[in-house]
Amino acid sequence: MTSKQQAKELPLEDLALLAGLQRGNDWLRAVLCTLARRGLGFRQRHPARAEQLLAILSRYPYFKAGQFLFDLMEWEDFMLDGEPPPLAPTTLDGPALKRMAGLLNAFRAHLDGGQPLVVPDVDTLLLVSEDEDLPALESSLYLYHEVVLGILCSVRPLLQVQSPPDGDGPDAVS
Numbered sequence: 001m002t003s004k005q006q007a008k009e010l011p012l013e014d015l016a017l018l019a020g021l022q023r024g025n026d027w028l029r030a031v032l033c034t035l036a037r038r039g040l041g042f043r044q045r046h047p048a049r050a051e052q053l054l055a056i057l058s059r060y061p062y063f064k065a066g067q068f069l070f071d072l073m074e075w076e077d078f079m080l081d082g083e084p085p086p087l088a089p090t091t092l093d094g095p096a097l098k099r100m101a102g103l104l105n106a107f108r109a110h111l112d113g114g115q116p117l118v119v120p121d122v123d124t125l126l127l128v129s130e131d132e133d134l135p136a137l138e139s140s141l142y143l144y145h146e147v148v149l150g151i152l153c154s155v156r157p158l159l160q161v162q163s164p165p166d167g168d169g170p171d172a173v174s
Contacts, residue, residue: 029078030085032147035092037134039149044135053152054145063148070144080139087134092154 010018043050057063070076090096109115137143 025078026085027088030088031091032075032079032143033085033137034088034134035150035154036079036137036141036143036146037087037150038153039146039151040135040137040141041133042149042153043146050149054148057148066148067144070147076139076143079143080137084136092151097155 039050137146
C-alpha cells in the first residue's frame with residue numbers, strides 16, 4: 001500500500017495535522033537552505049575568513065552539539081531533496097531576532113519562578129523571493145558549516161560590534 005493510499009484512509013483531522021507538518025518542513029527547509037546559501041556566498045567571497053571563523057567556533061560545545069544533531073537528523077539530505085526551496089529573506093532579520101529574544105527572556109523568567117509562560121501568536125514567515133544573489137547548494141558541500149556561516153552573516157549586521165578588550169576575544173588563551 002502506497003503512502004497516498006494510506007493517507008486516503010485517514011480522518012480529516014489527521015490529514016490536516018500532516019499538512020501542517022508538511023508546511024513546517026517546507027518552512028524549515030527554506031530557512032536552512034537560505035542560511036546555507038548565505039554561508040556559501042560568504043565562504044566564496046572570504047574563504048580564509050570563513051575557515052578562521054569555523055576553526056574558532058568548532059571549539060565551542062554548542063557548535064559540536066549542533067553538528068551532531070545536524071548529522072543525526074540527516075538535515076543535509078533533507079535540504080537537498082527535491083527542487084530548491086524559495087529564499088526566506090526574513091530569516092534571522094532584526095524583527096525575527098527580537099521575537100526570539102523576547103521568547104527566550106519570557107522562558108527564562110518562567111523557569112526562574114516568574115510569571116507563567118505566555119507564547120504570543122507569531123505570523124507565519126512569508127517565503128518571498130528576494131534579489132539576494134546567492135549560490136546554489138550542491139551535494140558535495142558539507143552544509144552544516146554553510147548554515148553556521150549563514151547564521152553569522154545574518155546576525156552580524158544586527159549586532160553592535162565593539163572590539164573586545166585585549167586578551168578577551170574568542171582567540172584568547174585561558
